[in-house]
Amino acid sequence: MTKYPIIEGAEPFYFEGNEIGILVSHGFTGTTHSVKPLGEAYHKAGYTVCGPRLKGHGTHYEDMETSTYQEWIQSVEEGYAWLKERCHTIFVVGLSMGGTLTLYMAENHPEIKGIVSINAAIDIPALNPQAFEADPHTRFLDSAGSDVKKENADEIGYDKTPVASLKELYKLLGIVKNDLPKITCPTLIFVSTEDHVVPPLNSTYITENISSAEKKAITLENSYHVATLDNDQQIIIDESLKFFKDYQ
Template sequence: MKIKRRSPEAFFYEGGKTGMLLIHGFTGTPSELNPLGRFLHKQGYTVHAPLLAGHGTSPEDMISTGWPDWWRSVQEGYQRLKESGVEEIFAVGLSMGGCLALNLARTEPLAGVVPLCAPIWLKDKRAHLTGLFHYVMPYQKRGGGKPQHIEDYLVAYDRTPLKCVASLRKFIRYLRPRLPEVKVPALVVQAEKDETVIPKSASYIYEAIGSEVKDIRWFANSGHIITVDKERERLFAEINAFVKRVTESNELEAL
């Protein structure tokens, strides 16, 4: 099998007046969002995927960061896209990136938000103990790999800093009671074969957000890294259709 080209670097594809901010997941990189980014750019959008603080380098770099640092990276990415001259911005986030996108939706005037496999509840029950364990065991070795068609796009650490898992859980606890403050149009997406996030997280997010315009989509044959899994073409089409519906609705309201 031919291995796809991987890069942990941020990317920016200049296009039209609608901007798409793509936010990667915990210990991930923009690489896992690049197929989506290239697709959206071909549809005429300006696309930016920032690299979150502590990611794409080493576990030793990441362990000194926490959710306020990752949030700051998202704010900087939003600002860069805004300053590029786009007229509206949608945020699409994978996993933790979906939570960061939802937080951005409640603090900035986004045109819409698309959380993909965003966690409210994590499947690994050990995550609840990381607040204690990280003092005696700073890292947890990465488990078994993903299927090759997913690994081709991952730039993964061999160890996960447990202090950062604890910080992710703090961020989720911070976000949950604030979800009703999300008022922008939303498309909530969840993979039914998600091996990381308990799928009912998506239902919780859908019910909790305060958006009048919202929809939810389930993908029966996809895992957690949904952006590079078997149903990605359908996913990309759903995101594009959602953006078009919202932008066309906004144009009609402006008449």
């Protein structure tokens, strides 16, 4: 099997700071590039930050084709373990499928202090793998592209999506959706009003089905799916920093 190098700009990032840790996860077919501005802002505010590269991401879509949802979870778990060695308090933040993984972490680690989801996914009908199973010869689909409203702010990611990976994604979405009531920690939910990848109703469903007593949804009026690189980036940074301060 071909070994592909990591794409420049898609490397994992680790920033040492104080004893409060922030785990930041990128999304499906994406890279750490999409969430690094958040990581840098959190570190500037004093926090210890980890942005893991999900298995099969940031190299080549043929790498992704052979990775599983369990390996994506493991990538985040490894980042969490890195933070636990250094921090007494940990928050988790995620974009898109990174938001899904953030929800997964809260479902399985009740000690997490709080979570921030950004256009998180639990159901994406347009990407349901059943729609592509009729043609067994289809291995890759064209990716939706960088869904960013801001000019010249493209996300580093794959231009193809493996059908095998869609099947893995849907396994993860089903598990996380079923376990949403397990989430009890404070939760901040960002949702773009116009998102061409994950329907905004995903965030509505998440808000209504988690068990957290303290939860807040913030609408992003001037960004598409990759809001972390879009016009509302500063709103996400400012509001999440306020959230960490309120609940640390």
